[in-house]
Amino acid sequence: MDDLDAYIRSRAEGDLFHWDSQVDAAERFGTTLARVEEAALAQGLLPARYQRNRQAISVNDQLTLFRSRVAVIGCGGLGGYVIEELARLGVGTIIAIDPDVFEEHNLNRQLLSSPGTLGRAKVEAAAARVAEINPAVTLLPREEAYAPENGMELLRGAQVIVDALDSIQTRLALAKTCTDLGVPMVHGAIGGWYGQVATQFPGDDTVQKLYRRWVEGKGVEQKLGNPSFTPALVASIEVAEVCKILLGVGEPLHNRKLSVNLLEIIFVSVDMINDPPSAAD
Structure with a gap:
């Protein structure tokens, strides 16, 4: 790829490489936009x-x-925003896992949904959206439900989940799969005006602590519903956690839970070592 590298250098403006040159390079050298982006970086x-x-993010970090x-497990309220932000951030490969199709009740909050996507697989819509906003990013759609039986295969190679x-039942199973894989898991949950985020690293039992009093059911989301703004905020915090983990910067929510109350604009970080039962229990 020496010729590609030379071409990229010849088209750079200072230390910037513009999109039209990226597209031209891919066509000229018969390669992918992803390969050109990586070569430039x-x-x-x-x-x-x-x-x-x-x-905020250096070229090496990029x-x-x-x-x-x-x-990303789930491509609905939280997952749609997570996928959008990861793609715009420049995360090169995103595995999107969800067995569902869009329904009308998704339209109030799910970024990837629209009247035109009703009945369409959520992972297909995710792939189309990523191809539209950042074609150099690869989205791998997996139109199936995560389960303990297929989790190791679905998630293999992921650096963060x-x-x-x-x-809640599936979330607890996912936490165990992440532990078995030795991969960090960024947890997010929403309900009405409220949300929470925590990051579980291998060897932790953060998610189990959060839901230690759970018996059955999906949790408070079913009772409180979800307006449009709650998943957008909680997903953004999750993406910030992913970015910090991948780059090894800042302080992740390790052994901590961030509780979000948008009704009264209260954000509380709780030490999970001595954490009281979660509102999501």
């Missing part, structure tokens, strides 16, 4: 779409994100 050139990341693989589920 490897030379210390920043694809111009990421220039507003520059003060390359790390592009070479990363993140799995994002919980965007609405089932």
Whole structure:
């Protein structure tokens, strides 16, 4: 790919590499937009779409994100926003897992839903959206339900796993699969004006603590519903956690739970070592 590298350098403007040049390079050298993006980043050139990341995320960090693989379990209220933000952030490979299709009641809050996508598989809509907003990112759609029996295979190779589920039972199973894989899991849950986020690292039992009093059912979401703004906020916090984990920066919500109350604008970080039962129990 020496010719590709030389071409990329010749088309750079300072340390920026613009989208039209990226598209031209892929066509000229018969390769993918992903390969061109990685080649530019490897030379210390920043694809111009990421220039507003520059003060927070270095070019080397952007390359790390592009070479990363993140799995998102659930492509609904939380998952749609998570996928959108991961793609715009520049995470190179996203595994999207969901067996469902869009229904009319999804339209109030699920970013990937529209009247035109009703009846369409959520993972198909996710793939189409990512192809539209950042074609250099690869989204791998998995139109099937996560279960303990298939979890190891579905999630293999992921460096971080994002919980965007609405089932506590499935979430607890996912936490165990993440532990077995030795991979961090970013947990998010929503209900009405409220939400919570926590990050479980291998060897922790954070999610089990959060739901230690759960007996059955899906949790408070079924009682409180979900307006449009709650999943958007909680998903954004989840993506920030993913970014910190992949780049090894900042302080993740390790052994902590962030509780969000948007009705009264109260954010509380709770030490999970001595955590009282969660509102989601």
